Amino acid sequence: MRITILGSAAGGGFPQWNCNCRNCAGVRRGSVRAKARTQSSIFVQGDAGLDGVLFNASPDILEQIRSSPTLQPGRAIRDTAIAGVVLMDGQVDHATGLFMLRERGRPLPLWCTDPVHEDLTTGNPVLKVLGHYCGVDRQRIGLEGAAFEVPGAEHLSLRAFPLSSKAAPYSPHRDNPVPGDNIGMLISDRRSGRSAFYAPGLGEITPALFDLMCGADVVMVDGTFWTDDEMIGLGLSKKTARDIGHLPQSGAGGMMEWLDRLPNATRRFLIHINNTNPILDEDSPERAELARRGIVPCEDGMTIEL
Ligand code: MLT
Numbered sequence: 001m002r003i004t005i006l007g008s009a010a011g012g013g014f015p016q017w018n019c020n021c022r023n024c025a026g027v028r029r030g031s032v033r034a035k036a037r038t039q040s041s042i043f044v045q046g047d048a049g050l051d052g053v054l055f056n057a058s059p060d061i062l063e064q065i066r067s068s069p070t071l072q073p074g075r076a077i078r079d080t081a082i083a084g085v086v087l088m089d090g091q092v093d094h095a096t097g098l099f100m101l102r103e104r105g106r107p108l109p110l111w112c113t114d115p116v117h118e119d120l121t122t123g124n125p126v127l128k129v130l131g132h133y134c135g136v137d138r139q140r141i142g143l144e145g146a147a148f149e150v151p152g153a154e155h156l157s158l159r160a161f162p163l164s165s166k167a168a169p170y171s172p173h174r175d176n177p178v179p180g181d182n183i184g185m186l187i188s189d190r191r192s193g194r195s196a197f198y199a200p201g202l203g204e205i206t207p208a209l210f211d212l213m214c215g216a217d218v219v220m221v222d223g224t225f226w227t228d229d230e231m232i233g234l235g236l237s238k239k240t241a242r243d244i245g246h247l248p249q250s251g252a253g254g255m256m257e258w259l260d261r262l263p264n265a266t267r268r269f270l271i272h273i274n275n276t277n278p279i280l281d282e283d284s285p286e287r288a289e290l291a292r293r294g295i296v297p298c299e300d301g302m303t304i305e306l
Pocket residue numbers: 010011012091092093201244
């Protein structure tokens with residue numbers, strides 16, 4: 001299996017267009033050593049050269065496809081290596097890139113849960129709008145953890161698990177979370193038996209979820225914030241990381257504590273990194289702490305073979 005990191009930043013990207021936090025201003029000026037990042041999305045193939053699955057459709061998708069030749073195999077006048085799209089939630093940073101795929105000749109095969117389908121046909125009716133272009137061939141993701149496949153994505157088997165996180169502000173159930181607003185995905189290669197657990201938005205780790213993570217060769221999880229009060233401290237929000245469905249890396253019960261308890265051989269990655277997160281600064285003590293613990297912050301263009 002091969003994972004290509006198309007985008008590794010949280011909503012807004014890095015640097016964010018209107019932001020002058022230390023990271024955003026510093027990377028623009030060249031005074032902070034950090035890599036620019038687009039909004040979070042990954043592409044997974046059974047092997048290099050095969051068609052694969054796009055997890056999330058970021059508003060930056062056209063730039064991401066241009067930078068990743070593996071997504072454009074060039075076999076016909078109109079072509080793509082995207083066999084289908086799977087959504088982890090219905091947020092702007094993960095779903096509005098669907099508009100950019102409207103030139104597709106046939107309806108877009110799209111997997112999402114019922115609550116995400118509701119959000120994307122009511123509060124933010126992206127799927128209805130696409131009905132005026134290529135159309136969407138929507139497939140339902142159930143929450144029972146049953147394995148499913150995306151036809152055309154050879155060797156891959158997927159299982160979804162509901163996560164505690166947050167629906168988008170336009171969701172009819174924004175303040176009344178329901179299972180399926182956010183999911184994590186166990187992506188397995190049926191030949192090798194290897195697997196990756198992917199959860200770009202993750203607010204809480206339950207014992208059952210941790211067991212699942214322990215069984216994966218690669219764990220790629222929510223890297224949005226370093227501290228719970230990161231946005232409050234900068235005067236950018238009144239809400240904590242946990243309030244908006246993101247488990248911070250540091251502190252008691254934080255992501256680093258959980259990742260430390262995984263089996264030694266597990267490869268650990270953070271994705272969906274907010275522009276305010278000090279781990280983006282390659283010279284920061286927080287980045288050094290991740291390195292000490294064997295945790296890798298994803299970068300755009302990175303590929304992981306497993
Ligand atoms: C989130 O992950 O919390 C949202 O995507 C934030 C946003 O994009 O506005």
